[in-house]
Amino acid sequence: MQTLKLDLGARSYPIYIGGGLLGRAGLLAPHIRGKQVMVVSNVTVAPLYLDQTLAALKEFECHTLALPDGEQYKTLDTLNLIFDTLLRKRCDRHVTLIALGGGVIGDLTGFAAATYQRGVPYIQIPTTLLAQVDSSVGGKTGVNHPLGKNMIGAFYQPQCVIADTDTLSTLPERELGAGIAEVIKYGLICDREFFDWLEANLDQLLARNAGALACAIERSCRNKAGIVARDERESGVRALLNFGHTFGHAIETGLGYGEWLHGEAVAAGMCLAADLSRRLGWISDADLQRIVRLIARARLPVAAPATLSAERFMELMAVDKKVRTGKLRLVLLKAIGEAVLTGDFPADKLIETLHQSGIPAHAHA
Amino acid sequence: MQTLKLDLGARSYPIYIGGGLLGRAGLLAPHIRGKQVMVVSNVTVAPLYLDQTLAALKEFECHTLALPDGEQYKTLDTLNLIFDTLLRKRCDRHVTLIALGGGVIGDLTGFAAATYQRGVPYIQIPTTLLAQVDSSVGGKTGVNHPLGKNMIGAFYQPQCVIADTDTLSTLPERELGAGIAEVIKYGLICDREFFDWLEANLDQLLARNAGALACAIERSCRNKAGIVARDERESGVRALLNFGHTFGHAIETGLGYGEWLHGEAVAAGMCLAADLSRRLGWISDADLQRIVRLIARARLPVAAPATLSAERFMELMAVDKKVRTGKLRLVLLKAIGEAVLTGDFPADKLIETLHQSGIPAHAHA
Numbered sequence: 155m156q157t158l159k160l161d162l163g164a165r166s167y168p169i170y171i172g173g174g175l176l177g178r179a180g181l182l183a184p185h186i187r188g189k190q191v192m193v194v195s196n197v198t199v200a201p202l203y204l205d206q207t208l209a210a211l212k213e214f215e216c217h218t219l220a221l222p223d224g225e226q227y228k229t230l231d232t233l234n235l236i237f238d239t240l241l242r243k244r245c246d247r248h249v250t251l252i253a254l255g256g257g258v259i260g261d262l263t264g265f266a267a268a269t270y271q272r273g274v275p276y277i278q279i280p281t282t283l284l285a286q287v288d289s290s291v292g293g294k295t296g297v298n299h300p301l302g303k304n305m306i307g308a309f310y311q312p313q314c315v316i317a318d319t320d321t322l323s324t325l326p327e328r329e330l331g332a333g334i335a336e337v338i339k340y341g342l343i344c345d346r347e348f349f350d351w352l353e354a355n356l357d358q359l360l361a362r363n364a365g366a367l368a369c370a371i372e373r374s375c376r377n378k379a380g381i382v383a384r385d386e387r388e389s390g391v392r393a394l395l396n397f398g399h400t401f402g403h404a405i406e407t408g409l410g411y412g413e414w415l416h417g418e419a420v421a422a423g424m425c426l427a428a429d430l431s432r433r434l435g436w437i438s439d440a441d442l443q444r445i446v447r448l449i450a451r452a453r454l455p456v457a458a459p460a461t462l463s464a465e466r467f468m469e470l471m472a473v474d475k476k477v478r479t480g481k482l483r484l485v486l487l488k489a490i491g492e493a494v495l496t497g498d499f500p501a502d503k504l505i506e507t508l509h510q511s512g513i514p515a516h517a518h519a
Numbered sequence: 520m521q522t523l524k525l526d527l528g529a530r531s532y533p534i535y536i537g538g539g540l541l542g543r544a545g546l547l548a549p550h551i552r553g554k555q556v557m558v559v560s561n562v563t564v565a566p567l568y569l570d571q572t573l574a575a576l577k578e579f580e581c582h583t584l585a586l587p588d589g590e591q592y593k594t595l596d597t598l599n600l601i602f603d604t605l606l607r608k609r610c611d612r613h614v615t616l617i618a619l620g621g622g623v624i625g626d627l628t629g630f631a632a633a634t635y636q637r638g639v640p641y642i643q644i645p646t647t648l649l650a651q652v653d654s655s656v657g658g659k660t661g662v663n664h665p666l667g668k669n670m671i672g673a674f675y676q677p678q679c680v681i682a683d684t685d686t687l688s689t690l691p692e693r694e695l696g697a698g699i700a701e702v703i704k705y706g707l708i709c710d711r712e713f714f715d716w717l718e719a720n721l722d723q724l725l726a727r728n729a730g731a732l733a734c735a736i737e738r739s740c741r742n743k744a745g746i747v748a749r750d751e752r753e754s755g756v757r758a759l760l761n762f763g764h765t766f767g768h769a770i771e772t773g774l775g776y777g778e779w780l781h782g783e784a785v786a787a788g789m790c791l792a793a794d795l796s797r798r799l800g801w802i803s804d805a806d807l808q809r810i811v812r813l814i815a816r817a818r819l820p821v822a823a824p825a826t827l828s829a830e831r832f833m834e835l836m837a838v839d840k841k842v843r844t845g846k847l848r849l850v851l852l853k854a855i856g857e858a859v860l861t862g863d864f865p866a867d868k869l870i871e872t873l874h875q876s877g878i879p880a881h882a883h884a
Contacts, residue, residue: 189844230595234664241666246842269634271840272661272672273752296637301606307637308673387638475636477611479554 156372160291160379162386165311169291169375171368175318176206176279183213185277185313188248190215194236194263195254196223199281202324207254207279217243221259226412228258228298230306236266247271250313256282256329257289257416261307264295268310278312281321283333283367284417287340287374288395290315292382298411302473303403309387317375319368327453332417334359334452335398337370339424340377342445343397346491348373353444356451393476394493397485398424401458404470408462414455421454430507431487434499441490457510464508521737525656525744527751530676534656534740536733540683541571541644548578550642550678553613555580559601559628560619561588564646567689572619572644582608586624591777593623593663595671601631612636615678621647621694622654622781626672629660633675643677646686648698648732649782652705652739653760655680657747663776667838668768674752682740684733692818697782699724699817700763702735704789705742707810708762711856713738718809721816758841759858762850763789766823769835773827779820786819795872796852799864806855822875829873 155172175181191214195204200220208216219239221232240249251274253263260278267276280290296307322330334356341349351373352359358366378395385392401423405414414422425446432442446456458467476483476495483497484504520537540546556579560569565585573581584604586597605614616639618628625643632641645655661672687695699721706714716738717724723731743760750757766788770779779787790811797807811821823832841848841860848862849869 230599234595237664237671238666241664241670241838244837244842244845246844247840248843265634269661269671269673271670272659272674294637296634299602299606301603305606305636306602306634308634309637472609473606475612477609478613479611480609 156368158372158375158379160311161383162311167312167314169315169317169379171286171317171319171372171375173318173320173364173368175316176203176320177210179210181316182210182252182277186214186250187275188246188250190217190245190249191252192217192219192240192243192245192249193252193254194219194221194259194266196221196259198223199255199259203254203281203321207252217245221262224412225258225298225406225416226410228262228411230297233262233266233297236262237270240266240270245270247274249274251276252279253277253290254279254281255285256280257285260285260290261295261304262297264293264310264312265297265307268295268308273310275313278315280315280317282325282329283322283371284329284336286317286319286322286371287333288336288378290317291375291378293386301407303407303411304475305473317371319364319371322362322367328415329417330360330362331453332415332421335417335421335424335449335454337374338448338452339395339397339420340374342424342428342487342490343394343485343493344381344491345373345377346489348377349448349490353448356448360452393495394485396476397487397493398427400471400474400476400482400484401426401467403474404467405458405462408466408470409459414459418455421449421452422456422458425449425456426458426507426510427484427486430484430499430504433503433506434486437487437489441487444490458508464505467508521733523737523740523744525676526748527676532677532679534680534682534744536651536682536684536737536740538683538685538729538733540681541568541685542575544575546681547575547617547642551579551615552640553611553615555582555610555614556617557582557584557605557608557610557614558617558619559584559586559624559631561586561624563588564620564624568619568646568686572617582610586627589777590623590663590771590781591775593627593776595662598627598631598662601627602635605631605635610635612639614639616641617644618642618655619644619646620650621645622650625650625655626660626669627662629658629675629677630662630672633660633673638675640678643680645680645682647690647694648687648736649694649701651682651684651687651736652698653701653743655682656740656743658751663772666772668772668776669840670838682736684729684736687727687732693780694782695725695727696818697780697786700782700786700789700814700819702739703813703817704760704762704785705739707789707793707852707855708759708850708858709746709856710738710742711854713742714813714855718813721813725817758860759850761841762852762858763792765836765839765841765847765849766791766832768839769832770823770827773831773835774824779824783820786814786817787821787823790814790821791823791872791875792849792851794875795849795864795869798868798871799851802852802854809855823873829870832873
């Protein structure tokens with residue numbers, strides 16, 4: 155097991171990474187202060203890992219809730235199901251919530267914890283690669299709105315994160331790929347050496363080699379923890395973690411939540427952002443090709459869905475959280491391993507990118 | 520105009536109290552950082568004070584929203600109306616929300632601000648006595664759940680509070696009384712001298728004497744600011760501000776939100792809490808009579824509604840936020856001007872109080 159620390163003063167917490175952690179006695183309990191626990195999971199993950207999780211919680215009064223599975227359920231209505239259950243089970247202000255599942259479960263449960271009785275503690279047990287390398291770390295919680303993704307939420311840090319790499323053995327192929335998209339993101343925005351490593355080791359990751367996965371998760375979490383520690387509430391550098399996400403969120407909202415996986419939309423979004431960076435002359439054509447090739451090798455989409463017009467795209471991106479007094483700002487690349495947040499690009503270049511002329515069709519998996 | 524400061528380090532803010540503040544140029548603008556503003560009000564208050572408020576905001580891009588009026592609308596559904604409007608108007612992360620109205624508008628708008636795009640700034644302009652002396656100060660925001668009052672929310676501080684006493688001229692009689700209930704609360708929990716003053720000046724308050732009202736508001740806010748500064752997130756002394764509220768919330772939830780005004784339910788709740796304190800021998804019968812008499816003079820209820828059985832009461836109180844590992848804790852009086860939070864009372868005394876045998880029927884207004 156490796157332990158990273160996310161350093162946020164009084165709100166610091168450990169991230170445990172390794173195999174067999176769910177069954178490990180004594181890992182969870184020290185992070186729970188009250189007597190009551192509610193494990194929030196979904197109907198896919200609960201049958202696989204709920205029993206194991208509860209076995210480590212014998213000394214507590216445990217309640218459980220299995221939500222429907224999918225991004226389309228990351229809504230205020232589903233959030234209310236968590237509140238209903240908490241109140242019916244008479245959970246008080248000292249209850250600890252445990253999120254057992256992927257990014258949707260983590261975001262929903264974290265937001266429920268941030269707002270139930272004005273705030274109760276929670277723990278993240280991410281069971282997808284995407285959640286282990288990204289969404290479970292850093293305290294971003296929230297739900298979607300029909301008009302925009304993650305538009306309602308809170309910054310609210312967990313007590314700890316437990317990333318048990320064994321849970322990845324049951325992860326569907328498509329979700330593994332979606333997680334790899336976020337892994338590649340770290341290489342692109344701030345860690346060129348890691349990008350090189352990914353080019354060399356992608357096949358190991360796709361084959362679920364345990365050592366390669368643990369290595370990728372640890373490196374991703376280390377990158378993320380470093381950025382979040384410098385900018386918890388995203389007033390600066392943290393925005394770089396949104397590389398590919400402005401395009402990606404537009405795809406998710408435009409297609410309807412759940413149609414593409416979040417990581418898939420981000421993968422296409424990263425290709426679009428790289429394409430725009432190349433049009434601005436910030437990265438070379440060779441770099442763009444390297445990026446698109448790696449993403450395509452991970453069996454991820456490298457272009458936006460054909461059904462989304464450039465006009466609709468612009469409309470959807472206008473509600474992005476990085477918009478400032480009407481001006482769209484995007485995370486773009488100055489190089490592989492160096493991202494910047496900028497509103498300083500000609501609109502026509504963006505339109506060109508959205509027409510996707512720059513993305514080679516043969517790069518599709 | 521008087522200016523109090525709520526001292527919370529980086530989250531400190533001023534509370535302005537006085538007449539003619541809504542029309543005062545330059546009071547609002549320095550507390551707004553971006554270009555966009557959304558004023559959230561209700562259908563009762565907007566026709567009275569929205570124009571005046573907007574006149575002070577000419578330099579900003581202003582949007583407005585008038586919600587339905589009443590405690591029964593303090594729900595997740597109404598909150599979503601605010602999000603809908605913010606997104607339709609393309610309000611970004613730099614929008615400032617302004618709550619123009621009573622406690623419901625302040626709680627809803629504050630919670631929307633706490634969670635829209637994970638947090639935007641907001642300003643409180645309370646237009647009821649209750650909101651001016653209590654709910655607008657201290658950063659408690661949230662909505663009700665069918666199973667419990669204020670069960671969903673956040674601690675989230677405004678940029679400033681503007682209490683224009685002129686707005687009280689249009690306040691319905693019943694709401695004036697409801698505000699006086701919270702004013703009396705401060706005397707009871709921590710300010711015996713203020714309680715004495717209220718006994719002497721209640722008729723002036725009921726007659727809406729401007730000087731008396733300003734004095735009561737200033738003294739109430741000063742008491743509240745002092746307590747909140749010591750305990751922002753209610754891990755200790757702040758709970759004393761909930762005197763009468765555990766009983767009161769049970770009344771509100773039990774009758775259905777909006778049936779009794781919040782202040783009316785708190786008034787009855789304070790009488791019940793005082794009655795229990797007397798049964799425990801903590802205050803004298805004479806003190807109980809003084810309390811009940813002052814509350815009755817303010818034309819407020821001094822007993823729970825007859826339709827609420829003691830059993831139902833106990834059930835409703837079991838979800839109170841101060842419950843800890845199943846044990847109900849109440850704010851009770853050691854003296855007029857001295858409250859304590861305690862779980863240390865025999866259940867049968869509480870049952871006796873709930874049967875209301877101790878509350879003299881003749882005290883009813």
